[in-house]
Amino acid sequence: MTSERFDAVIVGAGFAGIGAAIQFKRMGIDDFVILDREDDLGGTWYVNHYPGLAVDVPTTTYSYFFEPNPNWSRLFATGDEIKQYCDDVADKYDVRRHIRFGVTVEGARWDDDAKLWRVGLADGTTLSARYLVTATGFLSQPRMPEIPGITEFAGRVIHTTAWDDSYDPGGERIAVIGTGATAVQLIPELAKTAGELTVYQRTPIWVAPKLDVRISERTKRVFARMPWTQRIIRAITDNIYETMINVGVVHYRVPFFRRLNISAMDLCKINQFIQVRDKDLRRRLTPDYDIGCKRPTFSNSYFRTFTKPHVHLQSDGIDHVTADGIVNTDGTKTVIDTLVLATGFDLWEANFPAIEVIGRDGRNLGKWWRENRFQAYQGVSMPSFPNYLSLASPYAFLGLNFFNTMEYQMRLMDRLFGELRHRGATTFEVTEQANTAYLDRMTELLGDSLWTLGNCASSRSYYFNPHGEPSLLRPMSTQDAITEASTFPLSDYSFV
Structure with missing residues (x-):
C-alpha cells in the first residue's frame, strides 16, 4: 500500500x-x-x-x-x-x-x-x-567471520560495530580476530587493562607514524574568527593526501613514483623497528603486499602493544572455536573469556x-x-x-x-x-x-x-x-x- x-x-x-x-x-x-x-x-x-x-x-x-x-x-x-x-x-x-x-x-x-x-x-x-x-x-x-564452531562459544562475543559500552576488559582473557584499521585503534586500548590479549592476524597491515597534535584554544579562536586560515590548513593537508594517492597509487606505472611507494613502506618499517626489536615479531607484523593495496593506517602505539608480556600475536591461523576458547591450526588452544570480532565490513x-x-x-x-x-x-x-x-x-x-x-x-x-x-x-x-x-x-x-x-x-x-x-x-x-x-x-x- x-x-x-x-x-x-x-x-x-x-x-x-x-x-x-x-x-x-x-x-x-x-x-x-x-x-x-x-x-x-x-x-x-x-x-x-x-x-x-x-x-x-x-x-x-x-x-x-x-x-x-x-x-x-x-x-x-x-x-x-x-x-x-x-x-x-x-x-x-x-x-x-x-x-x-x-x-x-x-x-x-x-x-x-x-x-x-x-x-x-x-x-x-x-x-x-x-x-x-x-x-x-x-x-x-558488518562482516561475520566463517570459522567452524564460532556459534558454539559460550563467552561474550562483541563485534566492533556493536560495541557494548558497559563491557569492562579489566583482567579478562580476550581474543581479537582481525588486524585492520579498526583493530589498530582498538588493540592498544584493550591491552591497557586486559589480563591476557591474543590477537589473531590473517593479513598484516601497513602502519605509519601518527603525527597527531592537540589543537590549542587560541588556534580554535583563530579558525572561528578567520575561517580562511582553516581553509589554508585544509588545502595543505588535502594536497599532501592527494599527492600520496596520485603519486604512490594512481600513477604507479611511472618508475620514479614506484620508488616513492617503496619509500612509504620503508617509513612504516622504521615505525615498526622503533617499537619492536624482536626480529621474528617484526617479520610476522610486516605485510608482503605493496602499501596502498588495502587501506593503510596510522598509529604510534599499535606495534609497541605486541611487545607487552600479556599480549600475544597469533598469525598461524584458527582451526576452530570451542565453548571456552580457540583451537589454533598447530593444535594448541587459547582459553578466553571474550571474543572480539574486528572483522570489518561486507x-x-x-x-x-x-x-x-x-x-x-x-x-x-x-x-x-x-x-x-x-x-x-x-x-x-x-x-x-x-x-x-x-x-x-x-x-x-x-x-x-x-x-x-x-x-x-x-x-x-x-x-x-x-x-x-x-x-x-x-x-x-x-x-x-x-x-x-x-x-x-x-x-x-x-x-x-x-x-x-x-x-x-x-x-x-x-x-x-x-x-x-x-x-x-x-x-x-x-x-x-x-x-x-x-x-x-x-x-x-x-x-x-
Whole structure:
C-alpha cells in the first residue's frame, strides 16, 4: 500500500545522506525524507563507538568543504567529535526534521507508468518518490567471520560495530580476530587493562607514524574568527593526501613514483623497528603486499602493544572455536573469556547494493552488477535506473577522504538537476553508451595504478570486487573528479 509521496527519498542518514539533503535544499527541493534503520544520525560514526575510535585522516581535511569546523580538539579527532560535527551540520542546515529513524528499507522498484520510485519498508508500507538516492555508505554491513564452531562459544562475543559500552576488559582473557584499521585503534586500548590479549592476524597491515597534535584554544579562536586560515590548513593537508594517492597509487606505472611507494613502506618499517626489536615479531607484523593495496593506517602505539608480556600475536591461523576458547591450526588452544570480532565490513556481497533496487524493464541492480561487471557512470548512475543516484557505487570513492567524494557528488547533483529544471523534464537516465565509455575509461586508468600493476595478491583488500577488479575506487585526483562532475557532457543523460 502506498501511504505517502515525496519528491525524493534518501536512504541513509550518514554524512552522504546529509550532504545529499543539503544539496536538495540548495536546489529548492524540500519535500524529501531520509530513512535510516538506526535510531540516530551519523551512519558509521553513530554505529561505531569502540574504545580508541578516531578518524584516520586529519580532521582539517575530514569535513564538508562548505562547512569547516573550528572546534576540533586535535589533528586526528575522536569518534565522539566526528559524531558531534555530524549533529551540528544536520541542525544548522535543518536536515534533522526530514529524518525518520528506525526505518528499514527493504527495496525500491521503478514504476515506469507513474514515473515514480516505490520504496518498500519492512513494516509493509510503501513510499513513493520521483527521485531516489541511496546513501548507505561503503561501511554499513558488518562482516561475520566463517570459522567452524564460532556459534558454539559460550563467552561474550562483541563485534566492533556493536560495541557494548558497559563491557569492562579489566583482567579478562580476550581474543581479537582481525588486524585492520579498526583493530589498530582498538588493540592498544584493550591491552591497557586486559589480563591476557591474543590477537589473531590473517593479513598484516601497513602502519605509519601518527603525527597527531592537540589543537590549542587560541588556534580554535583563530579558525572561528578567520575561517580562511582553516581553509589554508585544509588545502595543505588535502594536497599532501592527494599527492600520496596520485603519486604512490594512481600513477604507479611511472618508475620514479614506484620508488616513492617503496619509500612509504620503508617509513612504516622504521615505525615498526622503533617499537619492536624482536626480529621474528617484526617479520610476522610486516605485510608482503605493496602499501596502498588495502587501506593503510596510522598509529604510534599499535606495534609497541605486541611487545607487552600479556599480549600475544597469533598469525598461524584458527582451526576452530570451542565453548571456552580457540583451537589454533598447530593444535594448541587459547582459553578466553571474550571474543572480539574486528572483522570489518561486507562491502560487495551485502552492500552493492545495500537494498534490492529494481529499475526499468525489471533490471535488478545487484544481479546486473554481478553479471555485467561492477560499474557506475561518474560513480553514481546506471542505465535503466531513471531518477536514481547511488552515492556508494563502483568507481565512487576518492582516495582516503570520503568528504572529497561527497564534494564531487554534490556538484554532479547540482549540474544534473539544474539541467532537468532547465529543460522542464521530469526524468533523467544515463545512456548505455555513456556508461560503457565511462567503464572503459576507468578500466584504462586503473591499468596504470598500483591496484593493477602492484603486488596486491595477498592483501585481501575490500578495494577489489569478487572478480578481482579494484572497482571501489575512482582512479583520479579529487580536482579531476570535481571538474568532471561540473562539466560532464549533458548528452550523457537522456531527459524526458
